[in-house]
Amino acid sequence: MTDQRKTYALVGTGGRAAFFYKAIVSDFKETSQLIAFCDVNQTRMNYANKQITDLGAEPVPTYKAHEFDRMIEETKPDVVIVTSVDRTHHTYIIRAMELGCDVMTEKPMTVDEDKCQEILDAVKRTGRQLRVTFNYRYSPHNTKIRELIEDGVIGDVHSVHFEWLLNTKHGADYFRRWHRDKRNSGGLLVHKSTHHFDLVNFWLNTQPQTVFALGDLMFYGKENAEKRGVTEFYQRATGSKNAENDHFALHLDKNESLKGMYLDAEHEDGYQRDQSVFGEGISIEDTMGVMVQYKNRAILTYNLYAYAPWEGFRVAFNGTKGRIEMEVVESSYVNSGGDQALEGAVVGKKIIVHPIFEAPYEVQVKEGKGGHGGGDPVLLNDLFGTPEPDRFNRAASHVDGAMSILTGIAGNRSLRTGQPVRVSELVRF
Numbered sequence: 001m002t003d004q005r006k007t008y009a010l011v012g013t014g015g016r017a018a019f020f021y022k023a024i025v026s027d028f029k030e031t032s033q034l035i036a037f038c039d040v041n042q043t044r045m046n047y048a049n050k051q052i053t054d055l056g057a058e059p060v061p062t063y064k065a066h067e068f069d070r071m072i073e074e075t076k077p078d079v080v081i082v083t084s085v086d087r088t089h090h091t092y093i094i095r096a097m098e099l100g101c102d103v104m105t106e107k108p109m110t111v112d113e114d115k116c117q118e119i120l121d122a123v124k125r126t127g128r129q130l131r132v133t134f135n136y137r138y139s140p141h142n143t144k145i146r147e148l149i150e151d152g153v154i155g156d157v158h159s160v161h162f163e164w165l166l167n168t169k170h171g172a173d174y175f176r177r178w179h180r181d182k183r184n185s186g187g188l189l190v191h192k193s194t195h196h197f198d199l200v201n202f203w204l205n206t207q208p209q210t211v212f213a214l215g216d217l218m219f220y221g222k223e224n225a226e227k228r229g230v231t232e233f234y235q236r237a238t239g240s241k242n243a244e245n246d247h248f249a250l251h252l253d254k255n256e257s258l259k260g261m262y263l264d265a266e267h268e269d270g271y272q273r274d275q276s277v278f279g280e281g282i283s284i285e286d287t288m289g290v291m292v293q294y295k296n297r298a299i300l301t302y303n304l305y306a307y308a309p310w311e312g313f314r315v316a317f318n319g320t321k322g323r324i325e326m327e328v329v330e331s332s333y334v335n336s337g338g339d340q341a342l343e344g345a346v347v348g349k350k351i352i353v354h355p356i357f358e359a360p361y362e363v364q365v366k367e368g369k370g371g372h373g374g375g376d377p378v379l380l381n382d383l384f385g386t387p388e389p390d391r392f393n394r395a396a397s398h399v400d401g402a403m404s405i406l407t408g409i410a411g412n413r414s415l416r417t418g419q420p421v422r423v424s425e426l427v428r429f
Contacts, residue, residue, distance in 0.1 A: 005029075006384075008104075009036040009077035011068065011092050012084030013048040015261060015335045016106050019376070020081050020383075021048060025057035027377075028384035036075045039084075040065045043265035050260070068092065072099045079104055085178055086185045090115040097128035104131045104383060108194040109401035111186030113409050113426040116402055120427060123398050132401030133383065136195045137202050137394040138375035141328060141349050141365045145317075146203050146392050148324060148363065153353060155320030157204055160300045164196055164313045169332040171286075171306030172248050175220045175277040180284055182412075187284040189213065189408035189415075193304055196313075197292075198396065198404035203317070206296040207403050212420040213411035215288035219307040225278035237274040238263065250274045250334065258334075290411050312348075322355040328373075346373040402427065 010021055024034045034052065037045045037060055049059040063071040072080070080096035082089050082105040090110045093103050109132050110116050123130055136142055149157055166174075166188075174192070178184045185191040201207060218224060222233060234240035234249075243249035252263040252274050262273035286307060292300040312329040329348035351363040368374020381387065382395055403423075410421040 003033070005031055005033040006078045007033045007035045007076070008079050008081055009038065009071055009075055009101075010034065010081040010083065011038040011065075012082060012088075013037050013039045013041075013044045013261075014083065015257075017048065017081075017083040018051060018257075020083065020104075021052060022055060023380045024384055025052045026055050027380065029057070031386065032384040034060055035077055036061050036063060036071050038063045038065060038068055038071050041265050041268045041271075043268055044261055047260040047265070068095060069099065072096065072101065077101055082106065086111050086191060087115075087183060090119050093119055093130060094122040097122050097126040097130070100126075100128070102129040102131075104133060105401070107132055107134060107198075107401070108186060108190050108405045108408070109398065110405065111184075111190050111409075112412075113406070116405060116409070117427045119398065120402060120429065130398040130401070131383070132396045132398065132404075133379065134195065134198050134202075134394075134396045134400070134404070135372050135375050135379045136199055137392075137396065138378040138382070139346075139373040140367055140375065141326065141346070141351065141373060142199060142203075142375070143392060143394070144351065144363065144365045145315075145324065145326060146205075148351075148353070149203055149317065149319075150205070150392075152321070154317060154322040154324055154355075157298055157317050157319045159298060159318045160200060160204070160315065161318075162196060162200065162300060162302045162313070162315045164193075164302075164304045165308035165311060166192070166304070166306040167308045167311040167332050168248065169334060170311055171308065172220070172277050173250070173334050174284070174306060175282055175286070176250055176275050177273055178271070180275070180282045182283040185284065186405070186408060187412060188304060188306060189215070189285070189288055189290070189411040190405055193288075193290075193302075193408050193411075194404045196302065196304070197407035198400060200292075200294075200300055201400065201403055202392075202394070204294060204296060204298055206294040206298065208292050208407045208410070208423050209295050210293045210420050210422055211290065211407055211410035211414055213288065213290045213414040215285040215411075215415055217282060217285055218287045219305075220277045220286050221282045222278055222280055230278060233278060234276050235279055236272050236276060238272075243276070246276075248277045255334075285415070288411070290407070292407060322353060322358075325352045325354070326350070343371040343376070345371060349373075399429070402429075
């Protein structure tokens with residue numbers, strides 16, 4: 001009897017990778033099979049293999065980044081999962097499709113318009129499928145907003161006000177690691193906001209048309225700390241006396257997964273996961289405001305800042321029949337530093353509908369188990385299990401992936417030029 005399971009090779013075995021490979025070897029081993037790891041760092045791949053053997057799976061072959069083609073040739077995966085540094089996504093996505101594989105990529109799909117165009121061209125040229133793993137679509141409260149709007153509860157939506165707060169634990173984490181270099185991540189307007197811009201596209205069932213943005217590094221970074229009177233600095237937390245009592249320091253040696261994945265792997269590539277958020281060389285913004293007009297004429301005002309006292313978001317939709325307000329408080333966490341069920345876990349939420357001329361009422365939403373309010377398990381089943389019919393079409397294609405990052409990419413261009421940017425001028429579909 002032949003094995004009918006779909007086979008997966010994974011490239012980039014850092015913190016986000018575990019979300020996928022642990023699910024494959026545990027909850028979805030009847031339908032899916034992990035067959036290879038690829039990374040620039042052998043120690044990190046060895047750690048990933050230890051993670052799956054601890055779950056009862058067999059270790060898989062490992063390939064260094066320059067052996068990517070050989071991995072495809074020898075293991076012949078059906079799908080390549082891309083969870084590498086953002087600026088390298090396009091390289092692996094395109095090459096995997098050229099070698100005959102479908103691809104599943106972590107968000108953001110890529111970091112700028114040129115790489116986005118290369119991916120779009122490769123999808124057309126190869127005919128392969130590319131999925132982008134937007135888990136926030138699957139959170140029950142976010143799906144409920146799509147349902148309320150689609151059902152016409154507040155009529156046609158004309159404006160959205162959206163505020164996202166990253167706190168001093170999770171938000172600070174983007175300034176400790178490779179994301180702090182805009183060349184790697186596209187900044188938070190691309191790396192993080194891709195979730196949020198995708199949600200607006202999903203909620204309103206439309207696409208962005210014109211984007212204007214303002215933003216700057218106003219809290220993190222050495223210069224900002226100096227202005228606030230800070231006098232003691234350090235380059236990284238490990239081995240630093242100045243870091244011992246710093247609320248913003250990340251101590252890798254005190255966390256098993258961070259130690260195994262990063263501290264123990266440093267000798268190979270020099271990557272430091274625990275850099276000071278008040279150090280030199282940070283080129284991303286921590287405070288951003290964006291205005292977007294969509295193809296359906298709706299207007300979005302969006303704010304993101306990464307040093308908030310709590311984690312979560314507020315969003316309000318104004319329509320011809322009333323208004324919807326949602327507030328969600330999420331648990332605080334450090335990426336790859338513990339239980340994945342804590343990522344985006346909902347600790348409080350409220351959805352209020354305000355009909356015109358009628359009394360407001362609260363909409364109840366039952367959260368599921370797992371990360372992002374129970375959305376993660378639903379996404380994982382959609383990816384690796386047996387997907388159920390979905391009225392809301394939450395599975396995100398390469399077009400969805402492009403349309404979410406193009407809002408952030410247009411925002412980055414607007415930051416540089418001070419001018420509004422038309423999304424249609426960035427790429428050709």
